[in-house]
Amino acid sequence: MSIEIHGISWHAGYVQLDYTSDGPEALWLYRLKSRRFVPFHVVWSDGNRYRAQLNVVLGGGREVLPAGEWRICRRIDDDLLADLDTLLKAKPYLWTRIRYDARRRLPKALRNDDMAIAEKIRELGVSLIVKHPYDTHGITYSADLLSRIDNLDRVFRYGRNRYAYAGVFVPKTNRDGEVYLALDMLFYQRNKTPRRRSGSKRQRQKDIFAFVYSMMTRVVPRKRNRILFLKENGDGPTENMAALQRRMHERGMDRTFDIRCRYRNVFSGRQKLLPWLGDLLAIARSRYIFVDDYTPVFNFIDPGDDVTLTQIWHAGVGFKSVGYARFGLKGSPDPYNSAHRRYTYALVGNEHLRTIYSEVFGIEEEALLATGMPRLDHFLDPTVERGYRQEMLDKYPWAGKGKRVIVFAPTFRGTGQRTAYYPYDAIDMDRLYLMCVETDSYFVFEMHHFIKRRPQIPEEYADRILDLSDESLTKLFFIADVLVTDYSSCFYDYLLLGKPVVFFVPDKTAYSLIRGVQRSIDEMAPGTICDTFDDFMDVLEHRRYETVKPHPSSIDRAAERGMLASDRAIDAIIYRRDVPGVRLRPADAPAVTDPER
Known part of the structure; x- marks a missing residue:
């Protein structure tokens, strides 16, 4: 039985759902942590149209609905929970969830072992669902409703406005990739000093880091000629970092500047104190610091006015939201103490990207x-x-x-390096292999380096489907005939080669709601868009991407310049030269001269 919710509204303490359904069926809220259901009550119906309400003030009996994430769902009937066969006969789609839950209960070493997973399912049986007998499958939401999801929040203030009780609708996806909504009820207390998180362990850590850094800057003299390349999400330089360092050495800058590098991965597990102190000391001694991507140490410290901190952002421009473009979503940066707010400068591919990255980093366009x-x-x-x-x-x-070589280079799902994954269930390996054989093609996976789980390629398909995720994507571009991506910015480089791009986005709605997109892929994608795997196979089989030409504005204008981008960055940042087109200044602003001349 299908349900489509097309209206959500608040009326005093009531949250109201308007929906259509094939037949009368109750909707519930369910909270996993407390394993508790709270029902919606139908207050009006007309044919297949229904209206149901729930009073959050009475959600806990004589208390408000307790804090936590409450999923809009159905309640699975007890008679279906007699055994696993009975349940799956009525709801076969629950198999995906059952398999996922069984896999999570295995040791990490066995989580990709199909036999071990099957044995765990036999052992636990229907108890995997009995523990949480809710179901979000078949409850859909109208496109219009999802487009207004940010406007459905409700705040109840009390205690002379010192406290608040808030309801926020959060989009999620189930194990089949379907979007469902959860009502997240939250309690807040007014903070007179929002720059500081009162009583927070995180705030205490920031205070300690800031104090230690302050002491270091007083005790250890800053090296006025030191240039530091700092990276905290990997053990080696990014391509932007490597190019900039290489150019500095080609120009002989290592004879007058002390060029240092410090690379480590703070997301690889629990970090020890000494490496963090090493980061602080390296920063305290440096005059110019270049980072690429998120560098969390700057959440804790402000490097100081006598330091030039430059974000040499590796991406051109993609579709996924990052930084402050995701503000308010899970994983978005702090409005005050964020590494992004510390940048003196950030590099962008061309002048047309200033507005986008001003939003991303939360800094003015002039920076x-x-x-x-x-x-x-x-x-x-x-x-x-x-x-x-x-x-x-x-x-x-x-x-x-x-x-024909097809390179598949999607971005990750999740909020960051620790939670990154890709939904491989969206790819039918059998059909993919058949397409490769029939069209004489090779399909190459080049997964984002944050994604730890690699594609499981059947041994019999390994002659046509390959995982080259450890290879350089840039180098693969030169043997690729077509690039397949999704919300990644990797197409930005590939378009310079004049080759076609295909965008495979079966989770487009879910991704835009949960991760967030900064630009609409339907409006801006410079290539063929495939919303389903059927579309994807059809486009590749018949080479339909060959008729789609990207708009010239999608191609990096920086490639048209005669001067190297590295030289432009070095001259503008290190030597403070007035490089044409690099800085955004009022027309009457005086030129910046080279202080070393």
Whole structure:
């Protein structure tokens, strides 16, 4: 039985749902932590149209609905919970959830072992569902309602406005990738000093870091000629970092500047104190600091007015929301103490991206330097292209035999490195392999480096489907005939080669609601868009992507410049030269001269 909810509204303490249904069926709120149901009561019906209400003031009897995440759902009938076969006969789609829950109960070493998972399911049986007998399957939401999800929140103030009780509708996805809504009830207390989180363990950590850093800057003199490349989400430089360092050495800057590098991954597990102190000391001694991507140490400290901190952001421009463009969503940055607020400058691919990245980093447009991407300095150099292509052909000779090479490079789902994943269930390996055989193609997975779980490619398909996630995506571009991505910005580089891009986005609605998109993929994607796997196979089988040409505005204008992006960044940041087009200044502002001349 299907239900479509097309209206959600608040009336005093009542939350009201308007929906259509194939037949009379109750809707409930369910909270996993307390394993508790609270019912909606139908107050009006007309044919297949219903209106149901729930009074949150009486959600706990004579108390308000307790704090926590309450899922809008059905309640599974007790008679279906007699055994697993009975349950799956009535609700076969629950198999995905059962398998997921069984897998979670296994040791990490066995979580990809199908036999171990099957044994765990036999052992636990229907108890996997009995513990939480709710069901979100078949409850859908109208597109109009989902587009207004940010406007459905409700705040109840009390205690002379010192306290608040709030209801926030949060979009989620179930194990089948379907969107459902949860009502998150929250209690808040007014904080007179919002820059500080009163009584917070996180705030105490920030205070300690800030104090230690302050002491270091007083005791240890800052090296006026020191340049530091700092990265905290990996053990090596990004391509932007490597390009900028390489250019500094090519220009002989290492003779007058002390160029240092510090790379480590703070997301790889519990971190010890000494490496953090090492980060603080490296920052305290540096005059110029370059970071690429999120660098959490700057959530805790302000490097100081005598430090130039530059974010050399590796991405061109994609569709997914990052930074403050996600403000209010899970994983969004602190409005005050955020690393993004600390940047003196941030690099962008061209002047048209200033507005976008001003929102992303929460800094003024004047702080964005339109230098172009350093990693693209030699991207279109014929010598580089021949070298990369030959290197790839030497390693993967099958790519040079006139076969079509499809490179699949999607971004991750989740809020960050610790929670990153990709929903491989969206890909039918059997059909993918058949398409490769029939069209004489190779399909290459190149997964985001945050995603730890790699695609499970059946051994019999390994001659056509390959996982090359440890390979350089940039180098793979030169043997690829078509790039497949989703919300990633990797197409930004690939378009410079004049090759086609396909966007495979079966979770488009869920992704835009939960992760957030900064630009509509339907309106802005410079290539063919596939919403379903059927569409995806059809586009690849018949090469329908060949007729879709990207708008010229999608291509990085920085590539048209005669000057290297690395030189533009070095001259503007280190030497303070007035590089044409890099800075955004009022027309009458005086030119900035080189202080070393």
